[in-house]
Amino acid sequence: MQAVLLKGNQDGYQLILNQSASFTEIIAELKRLFDKLAAEPSSLEAARLSFDVLTEDRILKSGEKKQIEDLAATYPKFSIHKISSNVMTVTDAYQLKERENVHLISRTIRNGQEVKLNGDILFLGTIHEGGKLITTGNIFSMGNIAGILHAGYPNSEEKLILGNIHNAQQVRVGEQFDVIDDEKIDDNDQVVAYVNDLHILAYGKLKELKQINPKLYNRIGGQ
């Protein structure tokens, strides 16, 4: 059984770590392989060799990844391009699902309550004064907002908030926030709050979304 398999294809070199080998075996084998490669005349010609590491159905801890990268770094011409795996942890999978999902929320968020999520939110509920809705993604609201909305938490300025926010106490996108005064924002449910090129919260209309956030505009099927 070979602990590490070296493969070459048109994209470069791949190191496949046998999933039934122990990590100690793998490191030892890698070192042997690197030594051999470094001594080979053909490798002397190449400027640099960058490897993709595939761990099969094994998940390496960040310390283990670092060990592999450090090992490669001891050879002047070698480096690790990326380390990938066929599998992911349940936590990561859950977070991915959360990030990719649009959450539908229709509850009432009361004074002092804080609802914190990952991903985009379609909000149909009510936020009372002093209530907070916070997410890493965008917020699309068709609800009643008298509290605080925070999209792109903690610092993604490319996220936005869409909906009627003229009664909100505050609007936050990434690290930018605004205290909403009654007259500042239209009483209209097609208002978009976003961070502009000057890193200032700005407000636009839904029909301007294409200019404001082309990526999102394309994703939701605009053209």
Added chain:
Amino acid sequence: MGKAIVITSGKGGVGKTTSTANIGTALALMGKRVCLMDLDIGLRNLDVVLGLENRIIYDIVDVANGRAKLPQALVKDKRFEDRLYLLPAAQTTDKTALNEDQVRDIVEELMPDFDYVLIDCPAGIEQGFLNAIAGADAAIIISTPEISAVRDADRVVGILEQHPLEEEPRLIINRIRPHMMQEGDVMDVDELTHHLGIELLGIVFDDDAVIATSNHGEPIVLNENNPVSKGYRNIARRLEGASVPLMKIEEQKPGFWSRMKLWFKRD
């Protein structure tokens, strides 16, 4: 087996103690056996409002710590034969004098002997609040039409949603001044109830007589014709399951004849 109801508000001074005393007295007048529990440790008032201050021997902390048996600490209100009792709060400033388990045990011990255990909650949402809701089956939220009171009521409803009691909380709007409500200076009953999104149990008008009577240790419900008294009697009947229509805000305006008199006076 009785029902334990906590009377709470978040904000201080909105009428928790007044409501506890008056609803309890109204229920006793209806023939129910009622125990009023004062959980405002350190700032006990319920005894004063009921005129029972001088008769306190032991308090709830004595019971919790085994220095007294529960029946020894109960103060009987002689006006109602055997139907109205008070379990007084302690005057200690020690915030850890009582915990949730102790309160739960005491409420459980009271339940078989009473139809209602009404728990007067301290202001705030700290340990005292947690103690007060610990043993309760239901909650009555008191708010005035003032925004700060409404905010705090909202906060408390939110906390109760996260730690649900057996029954959904119900709302009493206290200290209503019909004139201000009609002028739109404060939120009206419908707006306020709708905003908080809980069932309205009743409304109580603002009346100087509340202060005067509680100074005499005589809950206002004993004064049959007072509008505040009517409000609390209606609330007690609704607790008993009766469907009683809400008092009209306009009813409180001076009647036609007294307004006529006013017109003449003005000249």
